[in-house]
Amino acid sequence: xxxxxxxxxxxxxxxxxxxxxxxxxxxxxxxxxxxxxxxxxxxxxxxxxxxxxxxxxxxxxxxxxxxxxxxxxxxxxxxxxxxxxxxxxxxxxxxxxxxxxxxxxxxxxxxxxxxxxxxxxxxxxxxxxxxxxxxxxxxxxxxxxxxxxxxxxxxxxxxxxxxxxxxxxxxxxxxxxxxxxxxxxxxxxxxxxxxxxxxxxxxxxxxxxxxxxxxxxxxxxxxxxxxxxxxxxxxxxxxxxxxxxxxxxxxxxxxxxxxxxxxxxxxxxxxxxxxxxxxxxxxxxxxxxxxxxxxxxxxxxxxxxxxxxxxxxxxxxxxxxxxxxxxxxxxxxxxxxxxxxxxxxxxxxxxxxxxxxxxxxxxxxxxxxxxxxxxxxxxxxxxxxx
Numbered sequence: 001x002x003x004x005x006x007x008x009x010x011x012x013x014x015x016x017x018x019x020x021x022x023x024x025x026x027x028x029x030x031x032x033x034x035x036x037x038x039x040x041x042x043x044x045x046x047x048x049x050x051x052x053x054x055x056x057x058x059x060x061x062x063x064x065x066x067x068x069x070x071x072x073x074x075x076x077x078x079x080x081x082x083x084x085x086x087x088x089x090x091x092x093x094x095x096x097x098x099x100x101x102x103x104x105x106x107x108x109x110x111x112x113x114x115x116x117x118x119x120x121x122x123x124x125x126x127x128x129x130x131x132x133x134x135x136x137x138x139x140x141x142x143x144x145x146x147x148x149x150x151x152x153x154x155x156x157x158x159x160x161x162x163x164x165x166x167x168x169x170x171x172x173x174x175x176x177x178x179x180x181x182x183x184x185x186x187x188x189x190x191x192x193x194x195x196x197x198x199x200x201x202x203x204x205x206x207x208x209x210x211x212x213x214x215x216x217x218x219x220x221x222x223x224x225x226x227x228x229x230x231x232x233x234x235x236x237x238x239x240x241x242x243x244x245x246x247x248x249x250x251x252x253x254x255x256x257x258x259x260x261x262x263x264x265x266x267x268x269x270x271x272x273x274x275x276x277x278x279x280x281x282x283x284x285x286x287x288x289x290x291x292x293x294x295x296x297x298x299x300x301x302x303x304x305x306x307x308x309x310x311x312x313x314x315x316x317x318x319x320x321x322x323x324x325x326x327x328x329x330x331x332x333x334x335x336x337x338x339x340x341x342x343x344x345x346x347x348x349x350x351x352x353x354x355x356x357x358x359x360x361x362x363x364x365x366x367x368x369x370x371x372x373x374x375x376x377x378x379x380x381x382x383x384x385x386x
Contacts, residue, residue: 006032006069015081015158018099018151024081026158029061032069038274041163042265043076044172046105046215048083049094052247052258053172059255059262068276073269074162080104082151101152103386105173108156108218111164112225114141119226123233131239134226135165160218168272169219169242170195170265177249178354179203179317181371183216184243187224189293192243194271197286198264199245202317203353203371207296210383216242249316250357291351296383297375300347302368304329304361308342314368316355320346326368329361348372 013026042060044053057077064073078084083094083104096103115137122133142161148154163169175181181203184192189206196204209221220242227236247261269275271283304310308329314320324346334340350372361367366385 005066008065013158016148016151016154024151026076026081026155027078028162029064029075029077031064031067031073031075032071034072036071038071038167038272039165040071040073040168040170040269040274041076041166042074042170042172043079043159043163043215045077045084045094046079046159046171047095047173048078048080048086048104049092050174050250051253052174052250052261053245054078055253055255055258056172056247056261056265059259060265063262063266064275067266069274070276071167071274073274074166076159076162079159080155082155097152099150099152101150103212104152104155105171105214106212106386107153108160108213108215109142109145110213110218111138111141112222114144115222116226116229119230123230123236125234127235127237130230130234130236134223134236134239138164138222156215159215163215163219163242164240166219166240166242168269168274169216169240171216171242171244172247173244174247174250174252175354175369176357177251177316178246179351180248181205181246181353182243183207183210183214183246183296185209185217185220185224185238187238188220188241188243191238191241193289194286195243195245195264195268196291197289198267199261200264200287200290202291203351204291204293205296205299205371206293207383210296212384212386214244214384216244246354249354292373294350294371294373295375298348298350298372299353299383300350300370300372300376301366301385302326302344302346302370304342304344304363304365304367306331306342307361307363308332308340310356310359310361310367311341312355312368314352314355316352318352319350320352320370321349322346326352326370327355329367344368346370348374348376 015024044057118137179202311328328341350370353371355368
């Protein structure tokens, strides 16, 4: 006999704003029992102009309303009410804060040093006890931070405050044009193979710390960093499985795909005991993996050395080898049209994971990203192209 569906509560979390007469809040859907395990946190559209996750969150909430949640699941379907309102002459600018606070998915609070100070003398041979101690230290460090200065830092603090102690954190994003792909920590592979298979992911990019303090790493990096610092005292397992889920491209928004993506997330949660009672009998086999994980440092960024029209030779999902042409940058104003093209080639082999959704590039603009198996020189942009 199946258990009844878990309670579903909807909260409005007020956020401070910097301008008189404005109001902002986060809509938070809560399922299950607060404080129970496993705890799952899902958010969408931290980059507010990345729409696919909004529709996936809608379908996910609809599915969760009918299920039994033994622990706690939190879904924030629109994680950036500040960015969602940034419309300039009809153009949505949702990646960067117009007040100068930068990329919305950077500069989340770093809790590592504060937690390490509080953990001195508290780590021992019991891994489960260590996990509880780390979560307590992270909470105390977060609570002790000075008040955020500004609307965007306050938003970052609010989001991290709901997610930092979760067992699973799924941050739903998208690229410009792309195949489904994930960003995660080295320590979380192959643990994320189930989500990779269920979503049909075609690239998994791993790093211990990509730099810039994005949201998923603010939740996950403390675990292996603290494990290294306290290795002589006892084990600290990577107790927060946090990943950035890139749901294809900005225009890939429709009910069929969103419902299938939500079902894939439900499948992962069933397998991990976060959802029960929705599938009779044994779990079906996972679909085959479509990729192996590769280092984030192996992601080649193909950048336009000149400005012009982008004429692509390769689509997202194509496999390429070093030297293969990816695109031409065409200068239609050239005096000699036979010498108007600059051909961009793949610096190494791999899959064309993403490409620009516009067809005109400024000099220095990202044209395409190729996920390859071998580390490359970091380049001027570091591991993340901001």
